[in-house]
Amino acid sequence: MQRHTPTEDQIRAQFVTSLMEYFKIEEDINLRAHVADLVRSIHPSQYREFFRRLSSREMPYKNGFEKIALIAEEFETESLTPVDAEARERADRLYHLMYDLRRDVTLVRDPDKSALERFEAIRFTSIRKASEEKPLLDQTDINVVKALGKRWIYDYVSLDHGLFEARVIVEYRNEILRRERDKTTLIAAPLKGRLIPS
Secondary structure (H helix, E strand, C coil), X not given: CCCCCCCHHHHHHHHHHHHHHHCCCCCCHHHHHHHHHHCCCCCHHHHHHHHHHHXXXXXCXXXXXXXXXXXXXXXXXXXXXXXXXXXXXXXXXXHHXXXXXXXXXXXXXXXXXXXXXXXXXXXXXXXXXXXXXXXXXXXXXXHHHHHHCHXXXXXXCCCCHHHHXXXXXXXXXXXXXXXXXXXXXXXXXXXXXXXXXX
């Protein structure tokens, strides 16, 4: 008699079913899809640890979906490379800064310039916290802002947070990788000169 080995898709479907039963979530195609989406980045080898964390945490004011999302976010954060982690952190900071700047320029009434024109006139290299000399945005941030363009930032920072974040993370990843490549080239150049015999 041949033994049936479940596929990864079947194991994942069973994991989603188990989560729904654990939280007494009604069986519904949309709710199932939502739970599946929340745990899409969890690997089958992590399911046991996922349930362990879920059952050992005190989260009294969270519903089932929120608890699943919080634990899934922990796993996702732990699996990030240093480049991805830096890109996400920088993208989050940039989002909040740009959102606040956009809100501030739209609150000012100026018959001569539109809010977009005032936003485009801001010199991002000179933005500082009140008590600090160091600018809030470093060269990596400025390069990302240039790649995105001020008009795109103005349009999307308040329009679609998810789209804004996704595009900004990609730009940061590219910029961080470029920065690291440049560092490697600078370090390698003197070594290369020493290794070439005269």
